[in-house]
């Protein structure tokens with residue numbers, strides 16, 4: 242800051258530099274003098290968050306208190322981009338925002354929803370005051386980041402992550418000292434700040450205490466938006482809603498968690514959990530670290546207990562104890578995929594989608610959702626372990642469309658990083674040395690009018706993710722070295738065996754792209770979880786036999802061996818095993834000797850198979866969601882199994898080879914039986 246005199250002197254030398262709006266009772270000059278005293282380290286009666294923000298403005302952003310800055314409104318094109326990136330949240334948050342606005346409109350409050358960069362992406366205000374509001378920056382597109390606007394409620398809330406009231410001359414910039422603003426943060430399901438809800442008034446009473454109700458209202462609204470966001474995004478997991486009072490448990494719970502099939506916390510309402518942190522025994526800043534942890538770290542609860550907490554169960558039984566020994570009311574909502582008896586019977590599913598499953602409930606849910614999504618242009622993200630049939634499903638969705646056009650599949654992990662850009666986007670003639678003289682059409686353009694299938698999207702380099710996002714946002718593609726963009730329209734399906742939400746959390750995948758890709762997620766179950774395993778086996782055997790020009794059946798012992806394997810390679814592994822078996826089989830029957838040794842207990846291979854049942858680099862549980870979850874990892878279920886010991890095969894035979902039945906009788910998880918069988922085979 243180049244300055245010949247003090248900021249207060251410079252401010253005083255300007256014509257009437259009081260705030261441009263509102264009824265500031267403080268002159269610009271005395272405000273600047275106060276900021277100078279704080280900069281010198283003098284004691285101040287201001288609230289700590291205000292003082293901290295002032296010091297950031299002075300020391301970190303080097304803002305000059307004497308230079309009043311009018312509110313900044315971002316250009317139209319940038320606003321469009323900000324709004325597009327936040328569109329899901331705007332949609333999800335709308336009804337909570339409208340509810341809040343109805344409460345405060347009579348007091349002439351306006352309501353802003355800003356994104357994590359402080360840009361106002363949604364706005365509700367009285368149109369009669371449009372001009373005043375726009376000038377004061379209380380408008381769509383205004384940027385309230387602290388580094389640009391100085392101390393303000395949205396900016397301070399983004400930096401601190403806490404609800405905050407910035408009242409009149411708490412503002413740093415003299416342009417804003419007439420306003421009063423109350424803001425609360427909205428965190429996404431993984432605990433990252435994603436938006437801020439703010440209500441502001443042009444004119445307000447002098448006392449800051451007058452804004453206590455406003456602060457309470459924005460905090461409550463942010464909590465409701467987090468809850469709606471969690472409910473909308475986590476359809477495949479359990480949702481556990483928590484409340485201190487039974488009356489509001491089902492209608493307006495205080496906090497919620499999502500819990501995956503293995504009993505781990507996969508998402509949460511951050512603000513709500515923080516509000517309950519004392520009861521939950523959480524230390525400050527600990528909530529975010531809960532993602533991926535077993536829910537039993539927080540509550541005396543296993544995933545198997547969730548059904549007893551569902552709506553309709555006696556309320557006396559819907560109580561959980563926290564690790565701090567407090568009692569909370571809890572209500573569980575089952576994953577959408579586990580619902581049976583959906584309105585549309587599977588027989589109505591178009592043929593390409595019908596043949597993907599044979600009655601497995603999780604698969605049926607995928608088929609029905611895929612049928613509804615197929616004719617619409619909603620981006621679909623398919624998640625599932627390797628070989629579960631992600632590309633198969635993508636093709637079936639494509640084939641179920643009335644006019645499907647071309648199906649262009651791109652494996653983002655298989656194309657070398659140096660080529661992927663020109664492969665996807667194409668290039669203009671002479672774009673680089675060695676380029677084809679007439680240029681090249683990229684795969685995105687090739688998919689125009691059809692389906693673009695981006696396989697292994699989780700492996701796409703970060704730089705290209707930004708370019709892809711632009712294509713999706715603008716509906717245009719610009720080939721490498723070209724000056725003009727070409728409009729493209731395609732149906733996007735992407736797939737990954739990585740849990741993309743975890744990649745986002747690890748900073749390896751762009752959050753904005755993730756939200757764009759997964760408007761709808763279809764999660765394919767791993768083969769070992771499928772209840773239609775026998776029917777899938779028969780279907781694939783029939784196909785393998787037809788390839789050999791004949792018909793085949795499975796011997797009971799061979800079927801038993803197939804059932805006992807845990808299929809880390811899923812349908813691909815099963816299809817390959819059956820193709821080989823069909824080639825080896827004699828007399829129209831596949832017997833155990835036609836199957837690979839590892840399935841029938843040849844020494845040495847059990848350990849290798851056991852090794853494969855770990856977690857991948859993202860921490861994705863390759864065994865996928867387990868139906869009875871954490872019991873498998875605990876010790877409670879082990880004694881009866883040890884008792885079964887080496888007689889396990891006999892026990893299995895007594896259950897007709899049905900692993901699920903044996904697991905039920907022994908009170909353990911199916912995967913435990915599979916693991917034990919492998920160990921027996923290796924002994």
Ligand SMILES: Nc1ncnc2c1ncn2[C@@H]1O[C@H](COP(=O)(O)OP(=O)(O)OP(=O)(O)O)[C@@H](O)[C@H]1O
Nearest residue numbers: 596597626627628629630631632633738812813816
């Ligand atoms: N529904 C199905 N019916 C019959 N065979 C299937 C089905 N789904 C998958 N397969 C078999 O499994 C193989 C792998 O399927 P696909 O390539 O779709 O899996 P993927 O999940 O995309 O695998 P990756 O993660 O390795 O890309 C297919 O080539 C096919 O042999």
